Amino acid sequence: MTSSAHDAASATPRRFTAQGPLKGRIRVPGDKSISHRSIMLGALAVGETKVTGLLEGEDVLATAAAMRAMGATVERTGEGAWTVNGVGVGALLQPQGPLDMGNSGTSTRLLMGLVASHPINVSFTGDDSLSKRPMNRVITPLSQMGASFEASEGGRLPLIVRGASPAVPITYTLPVASAQVKSAILLAGLNTPGKTTVIEPVPTRDHSERMLKGFGANLEVETQPDGTRIITLTGEAELKPQTIEVPGDPSSAAFFLVAALITPGSDVVIENVGLNPTRAGLVDVLIAMGGQIEKLDERDVGGEPVADLHVRHSALKGIEVDPTVAPSMIDEFPALFVAASLAEGVTTTSGLDELRVKESDRLAVMASALTAAGATLEEREDGLVITGTGGRPLPGTRAGIEIATHLDHRIAMSMAVAGLASQEGVLVDDTRPIATSFPVFESMLEGLVA
Numbered sequence: 001m002t003s004s005a006h007d008a009a010s011a012t013p014r015r016f017t018a019q020g021p022l023k024g025r026i027r028v029p030g031d032k033s034i035s036h037r038s039i040m041l042g043a044l045a046v047g048e049t050k051v052t053g054l055l056e057g058e059d060v061l062a063t064a065a066a067m068r069a070m071g072a073t074v075e076r077t078g079e080g081a082w083t084v085n086g087v088g089v090g091a092l093l094q095p096q097g098p099l100d101m102g103n104s105g106t107s108t109r110l111l112m113g114l115v116a117s118h119p120i121n122v123s124f125t126g127d128d129s130l131s132k133r134p135m136n137r138v139i140t141p142l143s144q145m146g147a148s149f150e151a152s153e154g155g156r157l158p159l160i161v162r163g164a165s166p167a168v169p170i171t172y173t174l175p176v177a178s179a180q181v182k183s184a185i186l187l188a189g190l191n192t193p194g195k196t197t198v199i200e201p202v203p204t205r206d207h208s209e210r211m212l213k214g215f216g217a218n219l220e221v222e223t224q225p226d227g228t229r230i231i232t233l234t235g236e237a238e239l240k241p242q243t244i245e246v247p248g249d250p251s252s253a254a255f256f257l258v259a260a261l262i263t264p265g266s267d268v269v270i271e272n273v274g275l276n277p278t279r280a281g282l283v284d285v286l287i288a289m290g291g292q293i294e295k296l297d298e299r300d301v302g303g304e305p306v307a308d309l310h311v312r313h314s315a316l317k318g319i320e321v322d323p324t325v326a327p328s329m330i331d332e333f334p335a336l337f338v339a340a341s342l343a344e345g346v347t348t349t350s351g352l353d354e355l356r357v358k359e360s361d362r363l364a365v366m367a368s369a370l371t372a373a374g375a376t377l378e379e380r381e382d383g384l385v386i387t388g389t390g391g392r393p394l395p396g397t398r399a400g401i402e403i404a405t406h407l408d409h410r411i412a413m414s415m416a417v418a419g420l421a422s423q424e425g426v427l428v429d430d431t432r433p434i435a436t437s438f439p440v441f442e443s444m445l446e447g448l449v450a
């Protein structure tokens with residue numbers, strides 16, 4: 001998507017309605033976090049990296065275009081099959097124009113890290129949603145490493161990064177639980193002499209650590225008794241090209257897990273879902289709510305735990321969600337809020353301040369969206385408290401009322417799922433943002449209700 005592509009004039013609204021039970025087997029596309037990192041690390045290795053199962057969503061395509069603009073050869077050889085011929089650590093080229101990051105926070109923050117330790121100046125732009133998101137969280141540590149920045153007001157896009165050469169290694173304690181900030185610093189550390197250390201008081205998704213090790217970087221992780229992780233990367237090592245099989249995205253599987261749980265008669269198998277413990281919080285929370293989810297054929301794919309998930313319609317019960325699980329399901333809360341709206345009793349969530357700085361303010365936007373669809377909830381500073389219907393369908397959105405998705409794919413998909421368990425359906429104002437992370441979401445849904 002280009003920055004101006006999602007103007008209101010060409011919005012694609014759709015009413016999602018009850019369609020009867022969901023039945024069948026699906027395989028969701030590749031993990032977005034791992035797909036971004038496959039291209040970035042492949043672009044820094046010397047030689048050819050081969051990737052299968054790559055997510056071909058707009059966010060990952062923005063990463064691919066950016067790495068090409070900085071000298072890597074990134075080619076599609078088949079469905080989800082890509083090759084990346086890297087330039088080597090330290091050899092990224094000056095791009096000819098601004099890099100358009102579209103809607104993607106991950107692309108922006110991780111690439112800011114890469115650029116920060118290369119002798120190049122790069123201008124980053126993005127769509128209206130991305131241009132509202134905070135970048136000071138990466139500007140602060142990357143400035144300590146020697147990079148300089150010209151950002152728009154409040155540390156936002158559009159912004160220019162002037163890389164430092166050589167950059168200075170730092171030890172940085174993350175003030176927010178963010179895998180993007182951690183990864184930006186580690187990626188900057190790749191072309192920095194000496195040891196770059198990130199201290200993570202609350203563990204976040206660890207794909208960068210696993211993949212950096214896989215590519216041959218010199219990286220050590222020490223976990224302290226209180227759970228704090230100390231991640232140390234020694235810079236200026238050569239990365240070796242890899243063959244990567246990307247597991248299915250648990251964040252995409254989330255929509256079908258919730259859809260099957262709340263739609264009577266449903267019985268679905270979602271194959272090949274990544275269940276890295278730093279990502280699998282939603283499955284545990286849904287099981288604790290009474291969701292019938294079985295993990296079948298648990299195995300390892302590309303260094304990540306994976307299983308097929310068998311999910312059936314269930315009578316869900318409201319629970320108090322432990323705020324410490326938040327980082328392991330941070331992108332799944334919009335889908336969980338839908339499940340909670342159909343559960344028996346009250347679901348309480350807290351500690352979710354980070355949801356306010358995603359593609360939209362996901363607490364405020366989901367609170368108004370679910371209220372418009374007839375759910376009962378209270379929005380608090382750091383979470384939602386939702387009183388479910390006990391399995392009765394939501395009323396749905398009244399004539400003339402549309403759900404405002406604010407360029408947020410996860411709001412669009414969550415409210416599409418809410419529509420499946422509603423009397424009148426739910427009218428979503430624009431389905432186009434879904435293509436950022438899950439271009440085949442609507443066709444997969446149609447396959448399950450056919």
Ligand SMILES: O=C(O)C1=C[C@@H](OP(=O)(O)O)[C@@H](O)[C@H](O)C1
Nearest residue numbers: 033106177178179180181330331
């Ligand atoms: O590192 C990553 O790939 C991501 C980290 C998370 O963001 P934060 O680090 O901002 O929590 C998550 O919300 C995003 O979808 C992907």
Ligand SMILES: C=C(OP(=O)(O)O)C(=O)O
Nearest residue numbers: 103104105106107331358
């Ligand atoms: C927050 C998300 O992505 P990003 O930060 O990469 O835009 C997401 O996919 O839910």
